[in-house]
Amino acid sequence: MPKYQATLLIELKEGILDPQGRAVEGVLKDLGHPVDSVRVGKVLEIVFPAETLLEAEEKARAMGRLLANPVMEVFTLEALKELP
Amino acid sequence: MKWAIIRFPGSNCDEDARFALEKAGLKAEYVWHTETSLKGFDGAFLPGGFSYGDYLRAGALAAKSPVMEEVRRFAHEGRPVIGVCNGFQVLTEAGILPGALLANLNLHFTCKEVGVRVERNDLPFTRLYQKRQVLRLPIAHAEGRYYADAETLARLEGEGLVVFRYAPLKGETDYNPNGSLHDIAGITNERGNVLGMMPHPERAVDEVLGGTDGLPLFLGLLEEVTG
Numbered sequence: 001m002p003k004y005q006a007t008l009l010i011e012l013k014e015g016i017l018d019p020q021g022r023a024v025e026g027v028l029k030d031l032g033h034p035v036d037s038v039r040v041g042k043v044l045e046i047v048f049p050a051e052t053l054l055e056a057e058e059k060a061r062a063m064g065r066l067l068a069n070p071v072m073e074v075f076t077l078e079a080l081k082e083l084p
Numbered sequence: 085m086k087w088a089i090i091r092f093p094g095s096n097c098d099e100d101a102r103f104a105l106e107k108a109g110l111k112a113e114y115v116w117h118t119e120t121s122l123k124g125f126d127g128a129f130l131p132g133g134f135s136y137g138d139y140l141r142a143g144a145l146a147a148k149s150p151v152m153e154e155v156r157r158f159a160h161e162g163r164p165v166i167g168v169c170n171g172f173q174v175l176t177e178a179g180i181l182p183g184a185l186l187a188n189l190n191l192h193f194t195c196k197e198v199g200v201r202v203e204r205n206d207l208p209f210t211r212l213y214q215k216r217q218v219l220r221l222p223i224a225h226a227e228g229r230y231y232a233d234a235e236t237l238a239r240l241e242g243e244g245l246v247v248f249r250y251a252p253l254k255g256e257t258d259y260n261p262n263g264s265l266h267d268i269a270g271i272t273n274e275r276g277n278v279l280g281m282m283p284h285p286e287r288a289v290d291e292v293l294g295g296t297d298g299l300p301l302f303l304g305l306l307e308e309v310t311g
Binding site: 070 | 188
């Protein structure tokens with residue numbers, strides 16, 4: 001069965017205070033970078049088998065729904081590719 | 085009444101929980117998270133710790149454990165379920181209690197005694213406290229900032245589901261240790277049989293440990309059976 005690699009991005013929902021992002025923002029400013037805001041998220045690269053690209057996308061989204069907490073997070077399927 | 089203390093890889097308050105339950109006269113046994121049955125138990129206690137090293141999110145991976153289906157069944161059947169600290173995080177991640185516990189506002193792992201006000205005493209967990217009594221309980225967490233959307237918060241407040249709130253011990257104004265919305269330290273479900281809280285009552289059951297304000301919580305569970 002072909003292998004696919006999905007890149008899932010999990011971020012805090014808009015409007016939820018992200019103290020980690022605030023801390024990074026503060027350091028960037030201290031180092032002379034004029035930034036407006038920083039948000040910290042997570043990237044998951046998942047390699048898994050699927051028959052077709054369509055099936056791979058369904059599986060990737062199902063895993064995203066499982067791994068992101070809808071109370072405070074949203075996930076995006078950033079990329080999906082078949083591995084050679 | 086026999087309690088199951090659920091052990092996840094990384095739980096570390098399991099023995100404290102057993103000490104507290106047994107001190108109150110309750111029976112307790114450890115149950116590994118891969119178990120699929122809680123047959124023979126009357127209550128489930130999810131202890132504190134760092135299940136799965138807090139990977140992904142605190143409590144997120146433990147919430148998918150096989151035993152959690154049984155904990156969910158207990159919750160639905162009205163049996164008592166208690167989650168303390170990481171156990172509370174597991175209960176919210178499993179969707180058994182609403183909301184989520186986010187990183188403390190100051191990003192510090194905070195380990196200290198705090199004031200915790202009892203908001204209702206009609207639950208088995210709180211029946212031996214006075215309403216609005218302020219307890220002295222230890223906290224020890226990095227992700228304890230209770231968060232829920234505005235609609236959920238309104239429902240929690242409207243239905244009186246907030247059981248414990250951070251409160252001043254000596255009139256201090258910075259009594260909220262983590263930035264929890266509405267100073268929420270512990271909540272229950274509609275039926276009142278599931279309790280999730282960040283402070284550690286099981287670490288406050290003996291004077292030698294610095295206080296006994298947590299003991300009535302466990303004694304109240306005993307009263308449910310005998311009284």
